[in-house]
Amino acid sequence: MRILLAEDERTLATWLARALEQSGVLADWVDNGRDVLPSLAARRYDALVLDLGLPGMDGREVLAALRASGEALPVLVLTARDSLMERVGSLNEGADDFLAKPFDLAELEARLQALVRRASGAARALQRCGPLAYDAAAKAFTLQDQPLALTPREHAVLRTLMQHLGQPLSKSEILDRVVSDERDVSPEAIEVLVHRLRKRLAGSGVRIATLRGLGYVLEPEAAEP
């Protein structure tokens, strides 16, 4: 993987490039906002790591120019200023992800990997949660390697939970993702569907947990203390 690092702090940039290289990420470095677009045009990069406080042309202008040119390159924004962080966070000015300094190197690498993977469209074909697996290509669940028969509604609810592992979803949030246009489905219908899914998953090593006031989450039973 090759990335462009736009960062005006020379020492930080040098060491960041060296540290990334340890994980097989090659970083080219520019320290001026005006150099970013020419560098991107000169060579093919997998991602751009952009500090917002660049001299010459500040990070937000660079980002705006990049998006205006129709470039879909994944961009990870860095900043040490709360004032800038807030604006980027609330306005989402074309950044794919952002990290506040100081950040953990492993975190930066993980985010970069995720961005690049998402951009290349290589979503994991098989998602797993304990003994439960979802094959995105076949759009089918397997439980303990046996096909799991589900009604379309149950399938939609379970798939939604599978896509948000580790992240609680409320009834209405599940509803929004399961039902596209029908308005006559109440959030209580989700309760019924979850109840049926629990019966199907009972004793299998994976379960749907209810979280107080927050909603549902799918998790392997081993996670329970």
Add this chain to the structure above:
Amino acid sequence: MIAARPPEDDRSAARRGGSKPVGLARWSRASLRRTLVLALLGGMLVASGAALWSAWRTATRAADAAYDRSLAGAIKAIDANITTAGGGLGVELPYPMLEFFQLTSGGAVYFRVATEDGLVEIGNTDLPAPGSDLPTGRPRFRNASYYGEPIRLGSYARELKPPLAGHEGRPRVVVQVAESMGPRHEFRRALLLEAGARNAALVALALLLMALGIGWALRPLARLSAEVQQREPNDLTPIDETSLPREVRPLVQATNHHMRRHQQASEERRRFVDDASHQLRTPLTTLATQVAFALREAPPGPTHDALTAIREQLDAATRQVNQMLALARADSMELRPEPVDLVALARDLTRQWWPRAREARIDLGFDTSEPTLTMAAQPGLLREALSNLLHNALRYTPAGGHVTVRVAAEAGQARLSVEDDGPGLPPEELARAGERFFRGSGAQAGGSGLGLAIARAVAERHDGHLRVHAGPRGHGFVARLDLPLPPATT
């Protein structure tokens, strides 16, 4: 109007000033209206005293002139009835006239007719003597006393023609008429009373006009204070002074100047915090990257151990810096409140923290009976405050414990609380929780001692409070942000 401030405020203002105002200064501080009315009242009383004194003198003169004229009439009438026929002095008293005179005078009337040498005397012979310098043919009047009674005495002398027999030389005849002073005093008092009543009415009218005038003149001030009170807390635009009386403008100009300076100062502070965050975080980032690099290169052994220790210390320093910057930001950030649904905000945040709670095997829940609860606030700051409360709760709650985030609307307040069933704080430390850098005796290493202080600063920036207390049945710890709701939503 201007007296809108309750008197307690004046007293406390005086206390703050450190010096006790005395005398006039205290009066003028209390109320412009009172000062002006008192000054006017004093002046008017002196002026009306002088006017009364002068009226008294005028009345005395007028009464004497009028009453002396009728006294002179009586003298003339008696004089016309003096006969010297037969060589002796005789008076045929004009009794009807005297009676009439007595009636109109309304008091006692006395008379005496005598030769100047006192050989012949008729009437009230012991009336005071006229004195030797009495001119001939012209009546003279003076105040005197007759058996202790104050009287007005008219005396008149003329040559006798023919002279009386048995007298040496040509003695003059003296006619004296006196009346008691009672009637003229009565007259004078009536005049004086009238003048007094007129003066009193004038003073009262002047005071009334003054009071009304002051009220009217102070109306721009009342408008001004209403205008200033209605301002948003962070509105530091200059106050419009064009519609104000000239006397008040310097005050408003000074206030505007002060606000401008305040605005500049807080702007500088904001910029400093922002710059400081950049200046502090950049080297920390570099250091963290270098340590991470070195850790990957170093083989297991003492160097690796040292690097691990450095990283732990660095993480602690980073958290401390972040907390201090968050606190500085909570203090200095320019508030730009926007409508925030507290229920959605708290629920989202709880959800974000849920994976961490799960990892620590803590049951994190969310509880509210409100579908939505909207108020004007700075969402970033509220999230910062709530995050700190959640961080604290998860930090101190042992595995298997419970942490609950609650949103409630009570007593005109939005209440965002984080409740845990951890060890809590001993009562003597509860009171100090929320102080900057205060760390409880049970605090774990690595904490900044600023989490509650940040939450408190955020609450106070929103005109609210941070309350901390023990949980239900005295167990655990509850930290609650109380934020005032606009009146319409309660």
